[in-house]
Amino acid sequence: MGAEMDQLHDFFVRRLEQLKEKYLAFGESNGLEQGGADSRNRDIFGHYADRIAGLFLRGGQSGQVFEISHGMQELEERLAGLGLEAQNAIAKLASSYEEKARALDEYLLHPNLKEIHFVRSCILWMPKKAA
Secondary structure (H helix, E strand, C coil), X not given: CHHHHHHHHHHHHHHHHHHHHHHCCCCCCCCHHHHXXXXXXXHHHHHHHHHHHHHXXXXXXXXXXXXXXXXXXXXXXXXXXXXXXXXXXXXXXXXXXXHHHHHCCCCEEEECCCCEEEEECCXXXXXXXXX
16 A cells, blocks of 8 residues: 555656646746745645645545635646545545455464465555554
């Protein structure tokens, strides 16, 4: 699960980088108003990038909900959509492993006089948040 979570994280980091290249202008700004807009976009990007990174650090076990509202800027809508996508992907991955844990948690033993035979076995460990 950790390897698949790392692959998901890499995918979303690449998506964040694409949005960063498209929406964030680095270099000379053309006036105070443009500089303020660029600064606001960098703040918005940093906020959403931190929230998305937090999803992967906690394995999707957070109360953060990404919502898309009507008055958002285009960059903020795209970042919120990416956050929703990451949240759903992590939840889907976690539920698939929970399903595997429920389906493969039994084993059968057939003891003989000299040895014990395992007919079927599976050990699946999943990290859980400490209560």
